[in-house]
Each structure stands twice: as C-alpha cells, then as structure tokens.
Amino acid sequence: MQVINLFCSSGFLIAFIIITITLFLLKSRRPYGSPPGPRILPFLGNLTILLKGNLIEISEKLKATYGNLFSLSLGGKWIVFINGNEHLREVFVKHAEFFSDRPKVFFIDKVLQNKGVTAQNGHVWKTHRKFMETVLHNLGFEKNSMKSTILEETQHFLSVISDSNGEPINVSYPTYAAVSNIICSIAFGRRFDYNDVEFQKFISVMYELLSNQNIPVINLLPILQYLPGDIFGAKRILQQTHWLKKEFKRFIAEHKDTIDTENSRDFIDEYIIEKGKNACLTDDDFPIAVFELFGAGTDTISNTITWSVLYLLKNPDIQNRMRDEMLCAIPTDRLPTMADKLNLPFCEAVIAETQRLANVLPFAIPHEVTEDVMIGQYKIVKGSHVIPNLSSVQHDEELFANHLKFDPLRFIDKQGKFYGQERIVPFSLGKRVCPGESLARMELFLFITAIVKKFRILPEEEGIFPSSQGQLGIAYKPNPFKVRFIEWN
C-alpha cells in the first residue's frame, strides 16, 4: 500500500513538474504573430534587459535590432514599444479607438489611484478630460488672464535670478517654484512667495516624488514595489502621495467655505460647481484631479526650461542670436509677450529644438490595447501595454541628421521663417495628446525668451561645462548643474 502511495505521489509530483515546465515554456514564447524581441527566459521573461543601461539606451538598441515594433515580456505582461513617426501615427491616431486606454501600472494604480484624467478610461476619462480642457481654456484664454499670470511669475523668477548677482546657482529650484506657482494660480487662485516655508515643503515633496527614477522601472515590473526594506522606494512614494493629497484636501475644504458660485476663482471652484451637476466628477477624484495638474504641468515644463539653460550655456552664439533677434523686434525696456512670437522665429526654433533634444517624456505615458489589432504584419494582443516611444521621433537620425547636436536651424527655412514643428511629438499624439499643450507652449516661450533677454548665461567655471546626460523619473531631467547669470546692462 505504501509503495502504491509513494508511486501515486511521485507520479503526481512528476506530472505537476511537467505541467509547470510546459506552462512556463509556453509563457516563454511570444504570442503568435507578435512583434519580435529578445529571447524570453523562463520565469524571468526579459527582466535581464533592464540591467543593460537606462531605458532610453535600451530602447534605442532594441529598435536598431528588431525594428519599429518590438515586444518584451516583463512582470508577466507583454510590453510593445511603438517607434518612428509612421508607426506612432498608425497606432495612436489611425487605430486610436483600440490604443487609448491606460493600463493599471504602479503610477496609475497606486499614485493616481485610477482617478482624474490620466488614469481613467472610457466615458469617465472623456468627462474628466473635457472638464480639464474647458477649465484650462476658460481660465487661460477666454478671460485672457493666463498670459498676465505667466508674465507676472516671470518677473518674480527673474528677480530671484538677479539676486544671485552672478554667483553660480542651480536654476532648477527657482524654475520649479515659478512653474508650480502658475499651476497654483490655476488650481488655488493664488501664488506663493518662493521663500514661503509651506510652499517650499510642498514643492520639494512634489519634486522628489516626480523625480523618482524607480517609477518607470516599477511601472514595468510591479513586483519590485513589494520587495522587503522598500528597496525601490515605493512606500515612500505612496507616503508622499498621501501627504500631497492631504494638502490638496485642505485647499478644497477652504474653497468650499468661501466659494461664490457666480464668480468662480479657479480650477477648484470650477470643480465644486461642476461636481454638483456631473456624476462622473466625484469627491474621491477631486484631490487627484488637482494633484494631476501639478504632476503633469510642473515637472515637464520646468525640466524643459532647465534643459534650455543647459543647451544655451553650451552655445553662447545661439544666446547672442536670440538676443539680437529680440533687440530688433522688441523695445529694450520690456520683456517679450505672446504678441511678439511671430517676430521671433529664431527664438521659437530654439524652443522647438530644446523640446526635440531634451525629450522630457521619452515614453509618454503607457497605453493599453483593448482588442487584438494587426499593425502591418504583427499582431498586438489584447491587454498588452503599449509604449509610444516619442524619443524615436525626436532622435530619428533620418529626420534630424547629427541628432545629438543642438541646432535650432533645423527649424528655420530658407526665408528665415520658423517651420517644421510638426516633425516632433513632445506632446504625444492621438486621443491622449497632452491637454496642457497650449499652456506649456506659452510658458516655454515667455520664460525662455525672458531669461535670454535679461541675462548672459555663463558656466560656473570658465571653460568647464556640465554634462548633457540626464535622469529619467516621470520626466527626463538634466543632472544637477550650476550656472552664472550675468545681467545685460
């Protein structure tokens, strides 16, 4: 009897092992027709690929080997990268109805808690998005107040830089504070002094959270958030999210006490009013909707401005040409306004070239495909995470020869006019295209031209320049560096 039991149990064990191995081997093969990619290892999938450098370099190498569509198996999910202008348009514009959902990756699920615009899908996403677009439009353009808010903030920012008296400073702090203040004006109807201790705490928490280089990695490999000892800092990220949400709830409560529904002051007032009429806007969504304005509207813009300072530092001739153009087009005693834009094609080209080279959201935000869809010869299987590799356009050597060179003339035609901005896609494309694009363009123009009009940007030490390497958190930001701003007489 014991022999039979032993036989049965070892038979069961052998069957179990065979089935498990078969399942793992099946799991280790790409679904039939999927885009190619590196060999998938049992248990590990393509995990080892993440050890081979940063994500931007890895994706460049994979694109060179496998072409514009390649796939990886990470954390039990299929991740498909879409590269190059043509494929990005085919996937996210032509087949937008299947490729516009968001997957539940760590940042969307745990930080944004599946609320607000960025994280939601379907009807609820459309409603939130429409609401955000309407408020940004009304606050920004209809009342025409956004331009003056930005110009006012630019003055505060310039005076902080002026106070440095030509000593080396890290420009990313005042830039971050200034750009956050513009979102404060939109969200809370007020700005803060840069020395305000509460404001400093608020932006330092936001800055640390959004700069966390582990976020893209945990998004790809969610299991990392559960490792003991919080090696990947996921718990800290969630504590910071909790703290920020608490702060936003405080502002919301203050607004509820003081609102005049006939005279909405800001985004929070608009939300309170709309929430009464629209069941999709809920109390749970509210603090996240405010958080997302900061998350999306601060890091991206302030990093682009910081990159522009770095590139201009390394290219004094380009600073001079921008300044000469401004001196011809604008009286010396004032800063550029949006009305000057058409007369400043070279300045516009510098901003476009900064967006191209800096490439601050190289992988946009992940999408998910809702059906099996054929793209050319490849099938993208339902449920795959789909990554728009915007970097593959901005750094396409065929479109932009010598693509690592900062050369604004790529955006100037033979007549000296600004042209060809549509060749880059920093705001992504399709239904999820950035809803803050107009605001972002305004801020980039007003800040970058103001800096160059007022100051000469010089290195901390003559002849020594910081590296152009960056770090990828939510956005791609330059490594910390210092510069001297010398006021023109």
Ligand code: HEM
């Ligand atoms: C230089 C500045 C900016 C850049 C480069 C940028 C870029 C992007 C990109 C690449 C996406 C992802 C689109 C996709 O999933 O395919 C995005 C989404 C988004 N952006 Fe921006 N953005 C900027 C500024 C802003 C500002 C100022 C705001 C708001 C005030 C904003 C709000 C959003 C929101 C809410 C989304 C999610 C849209 C959705 O899921 O439907 N962004 N942005």
